[in-house]
Amino acid sequence: MLQWRENTEMEKMSDRNNREGIKGWLNPGRFGWERVAYWLQRLTGVGLLAYFVGHIYETSSLTQGPDAWTAMLELTQTPMGHLILLLVIGMSTYHSANGIRLIFTHGGKGLGKPGRPDYPYDAASLNYRQKSGIWIALILAAAAMLYGASVLFRGN
């Protein structure tokens, strides 16, 4: 009986912890830039995975000869195709740069020293180094997209 009650309590707690679902995941309001960086990392990751699968399908047309390859290029080498490629360039640059920041952070680098929790209880780990890393990732992504646009739209 006691075990059953404990299990029920655990399930209730589990429900409470998960009640926000994907809304909680997407909400950037409570955690500032770090939260924006968090979901941008995940959204760009999912976007890049979708592109990766599409790219493998696209290149598989090579095995069906030159005509199939040219037909596939006619689909992708269009202004819309180039815009999607620009988005991929931006996503991959941001994901890489912010990912390097996260590797350092998970290794304990750039977190600062723990201090006494004084009002207004700002977390020492969410410091200027982390914010600079996020801004550098965003600026690098914008620069890569500009360079990509100069290559992709040079002939148009």
Place this chain on the structure above:
Amino acid sequence: MQIRESQIMKIHYITAIGALFVVAVHILMRLIMPFDMSLEYGNVIANYHNIPYAILLESVLVLIAIHGFNGLRVILLELRQSKAWEDGVTILTIVAMMGVIAYGTRTIIVANGLGFE
């Protein structure tokens, strides 16, 4: 054999750093000549016939597939937690990863000329 989540995260980071290098080379191969010309059938097939480049493509395929599908697994596990969900997500992402690697490897082998020419 049970693999710890910390070990999986190490694999996640190692594949990320590896992918960064091999993808950089893959993109540079598109920029050593005008972009449109680099996509012509003859030039692309010539890339695949070059064995070191074919090995590089296989590395891109394997590293990104492992990193990408493990990333997807992490996202899905953050959204919801239960034994059935976690097992289902893990199996689904491993199967998808293996399917993508197999399909991409087939393209590399056939385009390289090692296969069915």
